Amino acid sequence: MIETGEVADRPVIRLEDRSIGYGEDRPILSGLNLEIFPGEKIAIIGESGAGKSTLLNHIYNDSQNHAVLIPQLLGLADNLSVFHNVYMGLLDTQPFLSNLRNLVQPARPQVAAVRALLEELELEDKIFQRPTQLSGGQRQRVAIGRALYRGADVLIADEPCSALDERQAERMLSLLVASCKTCIMALHDVAAACRYVDRVIGLKDGKVEFDAPPGDLSDRDLAALYRTVTPA
Amino acid sequence: MMRPPLSRPTLVGLGLLAVALVLIPLSDLEVIATDPWSEVLRFGAGLLAPSFPAGAELTTTLAYTIGIAILGVVVAGCIGFVLSAAFFARSIRVICAVLRSVHELFWALIFLQFFGPSPLTGLLAIAVPYAAIFAKLFAEIAEETASPSAQVIPRSVDWVSRYLYVRLPDLWPHFKIYALYRLECGLRSSAILGFVGLPTLGYHLESAFLEGSYPEVSGLLILFYLLIASVRHWARPATIPLLCLAGLFLLPWNAYPFDMGNVLRFFAEDIVPSPLRDSGLSLSAALLRLWEWLGDLWSLQILPGAVSTIQVTMLALALTGILSLVLFPAISPLLINRSGRFLGNAGLIILRSTPEYLLAFMLLQFWGPSMLPAVVALALHNGAIIGHLVGRHTGQFAMRPDTPRRRLDRYFYEVLPRAYPQLLAYLFYRWEVIMRETAVFGMLGVATLGFYIDNAFSELRLDRAMLLIAVTAALNIGIDYLSRRVRAYARVGVTADTAA
Numbered sequence: 001m002i003e004t005g006e007v008a009d010r011p012v013i014r015l016e017d018r019s020i021g022y023g024e025d026r027p028i029l030s031g032l033n034l035e036i037f038p039g040e041k042i043a044i045i046g047e048s049g050a051g052k053s054t055l056l057n058h059i060y061n062d063s064q065n066h067a068v069l070i071p072q073l074l075g076l077a078d079n080l081s082v083f084h085n086v087y088m089g090l091l092d093t094q095p096f097l098s099n100l101r102n103l104v105q106p107a108r109p110q111v112a113a114v115r116a117l118l119e120e121l122e123l124e125d126k127i128f129q130r131p132t133q134l135s136g137g138q139r140q141r142v143a144i145g146r147a148l149y150r151g152a153d154v155l156i157a158d159e160p161c162s163a164l165d166e167r168q169a170e171r172m173l174s175l176l177v178a179s180c181k182t183c184i185m186a187l188h189d190v191a192a193a194c195r196y197v198d199r200v201i202g203l204k205d206g207k208v209e210f211d212a213p214p215g216d217l218s219d220r221d222l223a224a225l226y227r228t229v230t231p232a
Numbered sequence: 233m234m235r236p237p238l239s240r241p242t243l244v245g246l247g248l249l250a251v252a253l254v255l256i257p258l259s260d261l262e263v264i265a266t267d268p269w270s271e272v273l274r275f276g277a278g279l280l281a282p283s284f285p286a287g288a289e290l291t292t293t294l295a296y297t298i299g300i301a302i303l304g305v306v307v308a309g310c311i312g313f314v315l316s317a318a319f320f321a322r323s324i325r326v327i328c329a330v331l332r333s334v335h336e337l338f339w340a341l342i343f344l345q346f347f348g349p350s351p352l353t354g355l356l357a358i359a360v361p362y363a364a365i366f367a368k369l370f371a372e373i374a375e376e377t378a379s380p381s382a383q384v385i386p387r388s389v390d391w392v393s394r395y396l397y398v399r400l401p402d403l404w405p406h407f408k409i410y411a412l413y414r415l416e417c418g419l420r421s422s423a424i425l426g427f428v429g430l431p432t433l434g435y436h437l438e439s440a441f442l443e444g445s446y447p448e449v450s451g452l453l454i455l456f457y458l459l460i461a462s463v464r465h466w467a468r469p470a471t472i473p474l475l476c477l478a479g480l481f482l483l484p485w486n487a488y489p490f491d492m493g494n495v496l497r498f499f500a501e502d503i504v505p506s507p508l509r510d511s512g513l514s515l516s517a518a519l520l521r522l523w524e525w526l527g528d529l530w531s532l533q534i535l536p537g538a539v540s541t542i543q544v545t546m547l548a549l550a551l552t553g554i555l556s557l558v559l560f561p562a563i564s565p566l567l568i569n570r571s572g573r574f575l576g577n578a579g580l581i582i583l584r585s586t587p588e589y590l591l592a593f594m595l596l597q598f599w600g601p602s603m604l605p606a607v608v609a610l611a612l613h614n615g616a617i618i619g620h621l622v623g624r625h626t627g628q629f630a631m632r633p634d635t636p637r638r639r640l641d642r643y644f645y646e647v648l649p650r651a652y653p654q655l656l657a658y659l660f661y662r663w664e665v666i667m668r669e670t671a672v673f674g675m676l677g678v679a680t681l682g683f684y685i686d687n688a689f690s691e692l693r694l695d696r697a698m699l700l701i702a703v704t705a706a707l708n709i710g711i712d713y714l715s716r717r718v719r720a721y722a723r724v725g726v727t728a729d730t731a732a
Contacts, residue, residue, distance in 0.1 A: 069632070078650075088646075091636040096641065
């Protein structure tokens, strides 16, 4: 079941005939037209190298104030605890001295808030461990935790579930779409993506191949996106 | 449990801080001068109106400073290169550790006994400890550098060709970078040797400073910084042989008569503990006297000297750590904009090019003799070195695009946690360097081991001087060992290339 959400008139993100990449002559993405409205849940799919990360980072830079990012490399501070890595999501809303205090000795209310969130992520027992002691999937959930702790209007996530098993991936996807009003996510599991979003953008060779609700997509549309080798 | 367990590097840092806090009330950190700031102001005014030495004096000073540095470093480099090949042998490692643990100023005091204030004294004072340092660093670089082609050349190739074709091409770039850095150190050492009477920059700096003629001090300092800043331009593979030849021909190697008898007497008589020199005594009586001699020396000089050396070392180490934490953001691209970094770099370059001995000398003139000038001088110099290395290192950190915007948040949550282990490694790597300098500060009047060594030399009690130098060396080797243990416990490390 997908909740469509009310589509307001003003887009949160608008790209008009935009080219993105290294300078004029080597664009990774070219001639891009894209409008994203509040409440939309969008999956971006395509082969590796199609320009998904480039597009997401560009959207993030365009909309910094109300967006939150889960980067592909996660950006965890490995020498700080899981608590600190999640708490970091709200650093800029707290006075500096309180941030310093929480760095040295985490305060009770903050620990409680982070612990509640970590329970949903099934990480509550890891709260004071370092990311280096965690598995790849657990590290990914820490990065998801940081984004959810921030709780911005627009979530931009680059393969947020790539290291998770099927059950965890579905849990996290439903958590993300339920917690964030607008979601823009690069996803590799097309079938799962289609269950949680209301719009799928297919990228190929730096161009938008299709942009449609999942129900309108045929297997041929999807096959065209990936260079499938046809048996002789 | 409401907090993450403290990591080992954090525990080490807090431990160091605790040691320093315990030592502060026990240490003599007073400013003795009645009006310390008026002299600083006069000095500042002098800095703004530099006056430069006249032509002839300038030429001899520069010739001495550069000549001794280049020849000393080149000789040390060649010997160190050969020794590094034998560094697998325990005996060579021990000999190098001992040679390294004695400061070049102490070496100069020893060689002065043989050669007087001849350029040879300066050359050897640099070459002996530097050869041992080169040997260690070359050996470490060789250990860390892999040569993939070693596997593919025929087994029957002789070892010289194997070395020249397979190993040297991979090692040479690292050796070159390190040797150039050592040349910079050699220039600083050579300038400082002026404080024991060789006519290098330090000699003129000391006398100008003691006369209070600050414009002259300013001129000499500017010359010194120009010399250090321009090393990369005048010391090139093509010019170094020429500079060496010039040094060999221009410096007055024969100005001071060399007397072999002096050398023989030094070993046969002067450094033999005085109670053993009286041949009229029976063996048991001589040993008893030796025991009393050692006892007196232990309680009056060795123990108090060693205690205050360790005290200053630990305070300086802690303050160096704190200063590095404050200074590295000044050049970190993650924390400061381009123009800020430019200023930060300029400040750090000045602080780290100024030898700590010179800084300590100046601060002592302003504040009077206590441990404070020594601690501050060591912390400024070493803090600037570590700040530079760590700040540069932070440029390689990959930051996520949504990194905190407020600089202080970014410093404490993103940059410091990543940079701290490296900072700690550099800090403890310099522990032994700081201790070696601390000992030598005794010659400026701080009551560390160097104070007693300097006195022994001026009273011509060479037996006592050599024993005190040996104690200082042993202390240094002990700290080097301890530093390795601490770094291993904290699991922090740096590569040989950047460590020194």
